[in-house]
Amino acid sequence: MDAMKKPSDSFNQLRVIPGGYVDGSDATTIDRTPAVVFNTIERTTPLARLTDNWNSYNALQPKYEAINGAIYLASRLFVEDLPEPDVMPVPNGNVQLEWSCHDMYLEMEVQSKHRVEVFYEDLRTQTQLEFVITHDFTKLSDALAELASRSRKTRLQVAR
């Protein structure tokens, strides 16, 4: 059949773009990765170019484990409608992902994909939490889901 293509040809026409869409005339698969994941990765990887003393106060170069961990966790935990985080180096070599919106403060300081310090403050409920995660990411996932939910509600209200 003329329309039949070898799998490799079809694959080469697929192009994942921010927003989670796939561009390709024969595309039959849609990548559902949220755009926030792509954008977070894009903001995180340049931190690898920083060198020691990047802040003029003897800060350490961001560690490979921290950069890799931030990318890994964004890929695993970030959901649709989650606002894009600010991404910054921490002087101790960690990487921080930070949100300050929708009456919430949420900070993930990533040392590696197995160790994350979290600060969470909800201005609506006056709840403030600080915890370290090493294996169970449930509490962090819940906080991210709440932030995404508020973001979605705001977007829908604006659209009305």
Next chain:
Amino acid sequence: MAEEKDDDNGIHDDCGLLRRIPDSPNNIVFDQNLKRLRPSSANFRDVELSVDNLNLLKEDGLDHNYTIANFPDYGLIEITAGVVRSPQSGSQRIVTDAIEDNPYHTLIVGAKGKGAANHMSRNCKLIILPLHQRTDETS
């Protein structure tokens, strides 16, 4: 070591403490809750956080420009000693720590959990923006 020293009560709570903020992306963030720019809490995590004592600078006829004299691309923030010493900031100690090339050098000493660092980041004053965030109005 500075960690063994007591809080310098000669530094009054209204004294300004200055710290440079590097000109790399996102060290200054837009806080949508406060509706203004502020430094990221990541700038306040060092157990011994270096700052300059603004009162000492003024006594010598100097000002905040001293702190960024050799760092034209950097931003600058000011935080008061009172905020730093507050329980919400983790009851930090402020220790005069003059060094050879900076007689105004001071340390904010103490463990800074994420909540304490976040509190300091929300309660300091942005004096100068880093170069890439300056506009005609702010420069």
